[in-house]
Amino acid sequence: MDNQEKGNKIEMLYRNSLYPHAESIFSFRPKSVEEIKDDCFIVIDTNSLLVPYTTGKASLEQINTIYRLLVDSNRLVIPGQAAREFAEHRVTKLKDLYQQISRKKSSLALGNYPLLEGLEPYQKAIEIEGKLNDKIREYNKCISEILDNISQWYWNDPVSLIYSSLFAQGVVHDIEIDESKLQQRIQKDCEYKLPPGYKDARKPDDGAGDVIIWYTILELGETHKKSVIFVSLDQKADWWSQSEGRPLYPRFELIEEFRRVSEGQSFHILKFSSFLDLYGASKEVIEEVRKEEIQARIEQLQSSPKTTLILLASEIERELRYLIASMGLLEKSQGRFLADVKLLEPYGFTEIEKANYFWSIRNNSVHGQEVDSNDILLAVESGLSLLESLQSIPHEVHIVYHPGVLVYADPDCTRVQESVKAVILETRRHPSDALVGFIILPTTLTRFTKGRIVSWEWNINKIWEAAWYRDPDTNEIKSAWASSAEFVGRDLDNLR
Numbered sequence: 001m002d003n004q005e006k007g008n009k010i011e012m013l014y015r016n017s018l019y020p021h022a023e024s025i026f027s028f029r030p031k032s033v034e035e036i037k038d039d040c041f042i043v044i045d046t047n048s049l050l051v052p053y054t055t056g057k058a059s060l061e062q063i064n065t066i067y068r069l070l071v072d073s074n075r076l077v078i079p080g081q082a083a084r085e086f087a088e089h090r091v092t093k094l095k096d097l098y099q100q101i102s103r104k105k106s107s108l109a110l111g112n113y114p115l116l117e118g119l120e121p122y123q124k125a126i127e128i129e130g131k132l133n134d135k136i137r138e139y140n141k142c143i144s145e146i147l148d149n150i151s152q153w154y155w156n157d158p159v160s161l162i163y164s165s166l167f168a169q170g171v172v173h174d175i176e177i178d179e180s181k182l183q184q185r186i187q188k189d190c191e192y193k194l195p196p197g198y199k200d201a202r203k204p205d206d207g208a209g210d211v212i213i214w215y216t217i218l219e220l221g222e223t224h225k226k227s228v229i230f231v232s233l234d235q236k237a238d239w240w241s242q243s244e245g246r247p248l249y250p251r252f253e254l255i256e257e258f259r260r261v262s263e264g265q266s267f268h269i270l271k272f273s274s275f276l277d278l279y280g281a282s283k284e285v286i287e288e289v290r291k292e293e294i295q296a297r298i299e300q301l302q303s304s305p306k307t308t309l310i311l312l313a314s315e316i317e318r319e320l321r322y323l324i325a326s327m328g329l330l331e332k333s334q335g336r337f338l339a340d341v342k343l344l345e346p347y348g349f350t351e352i353e354k355a356n357y358f359w360s361i362r363n364n365s366v367h368g369q370e371v372d373s374n375d376i377l378l379a380v381e382s383g384l385s386l387l388e389s390l391q392s393i394p395h396e397v398h399i400v401y402h403p404g405v406l407v408y409a410d411p412d413c414t415r416v417q418e419s420v421k422a423v424i425l426e427t428r429r430h431p432s433d434a435l436v437g438f439i440i441l442p443t444t445l446t447r448f449t450k451g452r453i454v455s456w457e458w459n460i461n462k463i464w465e466a467a468w469y470r471d472p473d474t475n476e477i478k479s480a481w482a483s484s485a486e487f488v489g490r491d492l493d494n495l496r
Helices: 003-012 014-018 046-054 057-072 080-102 120-151 158-166 179-192 208-224 252-262 272-278 283-300 305-326 337-342 352-366 373-391
Strands: 041-044 076-079 228-231 240-243 246-250 267-270 395-408 416-430 434-443 458-470 477-487
Touching (some): 041 208, 046 080, 046 272, 046 283, 057 158, 057 272, 076 080, 080 208, 179 208, 208 228, 208 252, 228 272, 246 267, 252 267, 272 283, 283 305, 305 337, 305 373, 305 395, 337 352, 395 434, 416 458, 416 477
Parallel strands (some): 041 076, 041 228, 434 477
Antiparallel strands (some): 395 458, 416 434
């Protein structure tokens, strides 16, 4: 058989190499991230290593705490490839920071207009200008001192200092690379558009970076027979199955390849904000990181304004869905964006006209109609303002404090009510995050998870009469409710 015939045979049967055990396509059920989070490896991508350069002190401290816990349990992994890419891109982050701060320097000069010297407002403006310039000089001096500090950072910036203490030994995992096999994998992936890395084929390394990181993940699974959560901001189609520009699920080819080498373990990809949420970061830190992820994604897509618009629309829809769910408005929802936006008018939302414009441009873009590029850019600008307005609406957020408490039919707590349990919710005020208090509610559901934010939903067809419970923190007997409908709130991240 000549080489051409061999090539044709490989091309005809490439799916057999992807799925050598066809039965597993139907039988394998990956575990959820909640099921594996306490006994899996966490692999950090380069883009996630760079996130702390755009966050505040509180976020950096919590990231350090979470990383430390994972390092101490020998479950945090930085691929050698990611470490090398970090070394390359870190300086770019510092240069961007220096540039942004440098541009903050200001000056003020009204100018010399002798003709206006007889005007009292002109004389007053000159007087105020002198006072302002004194403050501006003081301000510019502070800016210069900040820039001096940044310029003295070599490998002692705040992020690098934390990383040097965390990733000293046993965290960075370098694998041996067979360059010829790597090249074969890249060629095959590009030819058949297989994950990972084919979207990076035009990079100087031909997309080798993603494949090397993937080989690192596979080696962890094969050696330790443990699941892996990959923390990455990459949302391209060579890692994700997508719809309307939005990532939905990790590519099944990756899940299946990892399952085979790890003997049945699970592979997941999480954004950095979702990773922090999974390991207990505060809501303020998660929100700060999530906003930075959105901004970074928009900057990446600036060459494609239409894709940016679709991404932003997806984020606004998510924010709106969360908002009306938290406010108990899901029953009134019609499942249509503009109708749902109008539900917020009684709560001080005044951006209806902006929402109409944004959604009109979004719809025209999605449905293939011709849209002027200037209109798309204006819509993106309106969308960012719209997102900020939605995020600033005051409302209560309900967080599962205890997912299931026994309920009793008598004040002495001797007769358990078998047909119902109680869920305790912690209520906080958004956006201040002030604690409002705790509330205990009846439910027959078992889907609640501690720490998850849930929608404000009820089943009024089930009413529970007076009940009591023992406080799970103090064991004190307390009244649960005099009469209450069943609480059926859903995890906000699982809303559709």
